[in-house]
Amino acid sequence: MNPMKNIVLLAALAGALGLSACGKKAETPATGAAPTAGGDTLVVKLGHAAPLTGPQAHLGKDNESGVRLAVDDLNAKGFEIGGRKVRFELLSEDDQADPRVATTVAKKFVDDGVNAIIGHLNSGTTIPASRIYHDAGIVEVSPSATNPKYTQQGYANAFRVMANDVQQGKVLGEFAVQDMGAKKIAIIDDRSAYGQGLADEFEKAVMASGGKVVVREYTNDKASDFTAILTKIKGVGPDLLFYGGMDGQGAPMTRQMKTLGLKAQFLGGDGVHTAEFMKLAGPAAEGATASLPGVPLEVMPKGPQFKQRFEAKYGTIQLYAPYCYDAVMVVAEAMQRAGSIDPAKYLPEMAKTRHEGVTASIGFDDKGDLSNGAITVYRVENGDWKVLKTIGGPAAAPAPTP
């Protein structure tokens, strides 16, 4: 970790030096020239935090690009707030997916006086950081943190533009019983905040819809051998196995199910819904089912158009970029309606959001959660995630209109 940090620091330092050098050069002629960007232009500082180094760096960079695209769009459009032209400025920080780094980053944003936060990416970083933003009264919109705790802390300034794990677990539980026809269900979770939380919600939903959880087993997020617990589960003979955890464990689990002749269907949450899962599980991935909050990009209201514009600039969309784009737009519109970039003034407008975004028609409930958030269930067919069903959300409605 440390060498990495040093490199980042060094790069930041070099960047800062470069900037100050440029600034000096630009200053001399600017005194004589017309004040192009000064005067009546309002500067809105947007803070964005996500892991930009480490194993989730590809997801963090994707989030940052989503925010950047929105910022560029707003600046190009000549967006106005309270009759004044505004310029959005993006401050992006690396939280390394580490709760401790996340709070440091959050304090830095508060010191910088940002007007809004888009982030963080992970639940584990969003929750501790949200307290700091709450104390400073800054509006925070997370594009991707799905742990329910984030919006249950009673913070009026915390919002998210994605369905949470309570919604996801509920949909998965009902889907398992009603659509997959499972009667005896086994559950394994990795004892992480995400995995255990999702598995708990899943279990509740299974019971509520008349299914039966016959066995619940546990592993951890570093394990690769599950033969012992799978053998035990095989003895009980369930027809569906739910795993709350990530792809690094879910993939070998499906392999070992095949080896042991455990014939249950495999179901997981968004943690196993990755392209990586297919590579690691090989042929055993076939038939695995997993959910992802949100709707597939192809049926998002403005999805295909967004995809085209995004990919022309930043390459393939990883996961959450469209949600980041929407998060920025929601904030910008609330500022516009309030005629102010002061979080205290535009916060009441956030709650009244009705935004036709890329991902969905966005509105918030009294906690700041996405009201009517959609969940989509996918299944692996011929080595690719195919859409099975979208549950909830406006996008479940008729075919997409161009």
Add this chain to the structure above:
Amino acid sequence: MDILVQQLINGLILGSIYALIALGYTMVYGILGLINFAHGEIVMIGAMVTITCLNLLIGSGVELPGLLLVGLSLLMAIPACALLGFTIERVAYRPLRNAPRLAPLITAIGVSIVLQNLAMMIWGRQYVAFPSILPAEPHQVLGASITSLQILIVVLAAAMMAGLMLLVHRTRLGRAMRATSQSPQVASLMGVNVNHVISMTFILGSCLGSVAGVMVSANYGQAHAYMGFLLGLKAFSAAVLGGIGNLGGAVVGGLLLGIIESLGAGYIGDFTGGFLGSQYQDVFAFMVLILVLVFRPSGLMGERVAERP
């Protein structure tokens, strides 16, 4: 009944891999009195190099049966790991041979961290997939399932362990190793080249480790820069359980730990009436380790080590 058989088979597979890695720890400890914490990383590098070779071979369109491809890749991985083990000993342990016992222990941990980070720079921080080229169809034995690969793992591990025993007890090099383990000074007075023996010990241990790494990654279908840490810890515990420094002890300890883990995860809930679940499977394994050490501080087969001055 068939569930019990399956759990025993699961434990046997896991245990053979632990045993193979444990031998690397115990050989080095027997001769140098040093715990080579970098051994787990050698296992990881063995897996990584093999996967890279496999991908290169498959990528260049070589059409051979899967097993042969793995064998060819092992021909690259084994020398690479042997060289790595040799280098580690030369660079990190030999200069400190007469230093206080703690010093080489710290360099061992240092080497382990360096190798982990090096692997992360070369192979990335993601899980690396083992190409699906080996047959995964299960066979039915006494109502339990086992794949050809798993049978091969157990047989190969047993053969390698037997080979090592023969080498240590029947060859000149083995005699020199045993002499060095009893007293390096006296051995060198008797004309044994102690440095050579120690280098050979590291090379042999690394070869076994690299094969174990390939077994692990082939069986689970993946490898990761951190995989050596937990594996190393378990194998080290197995070596201690059997009596560290004793080759037979490492084998017995490894097999026992694998089986205890399997049975623990499978039956701990039933034993305790559902009070403890499978999340305690590691706790269960280490409780057995502690109990054994309380009653037999030198491990199950560790008398010879206890006699050492």
